[in-house]
């Protein structure tokens with residue numbers, strides 16, 4: 686039987702992923718994410734529907750009642766993306782379809798001035814089908830679909846990002862602010 690979302694969630698619970706230290710978890714969860722990207726019989730056509738106001742579409746597949754263990758699929762329209770942001774929880778992303786460009790940023794200021802942040806691009810990674818990237822809570826990245834077709838990826842986070850107090854960064858004005866809460870929909 687295919688390794689799907691239900692089996693993934695059971696494994697996340699078995700790992701007690703909501704309570705474990707991020708750096709221990711990421712190496713254990715990344716292979717599970719790769720596995721779930723192999724047989725994609727669980728992927729529904731509706732996952733490809735983009736919310737035009739955001740340029741992306743987010744379908745929530747799982748979340749515990751305490752908002753831990755968020756599993757969601759994100760579609761990125763061609764040319765669309767999101768500004769640099771952190772998550773303030775651990776994260777694992779695996780590509781399902783197409784390719785998306787992740788740029789990783791490093792913070793260069795001392796973090797003492799409220800609302801102020803200086804970022805410098807550190808490296809880039811193109812995430813394609815079956816490829817994973819992992820995030821520690823303070824890691825900062827931006828995402829862009831530079832291709833001419835939609836890209837789809839599976840995202841696993843320690844906690845629903847609406848409840849982590851994470852930030853979004855503007856690299857032109859050297860400012861940061863609370864990350865806007867994205868619109869999401871449940872799976873059909």
Ligand SMILES: [Fe+2]
Nearest residue numbers: 770771772826
């Ligand atoms: Fe992110």
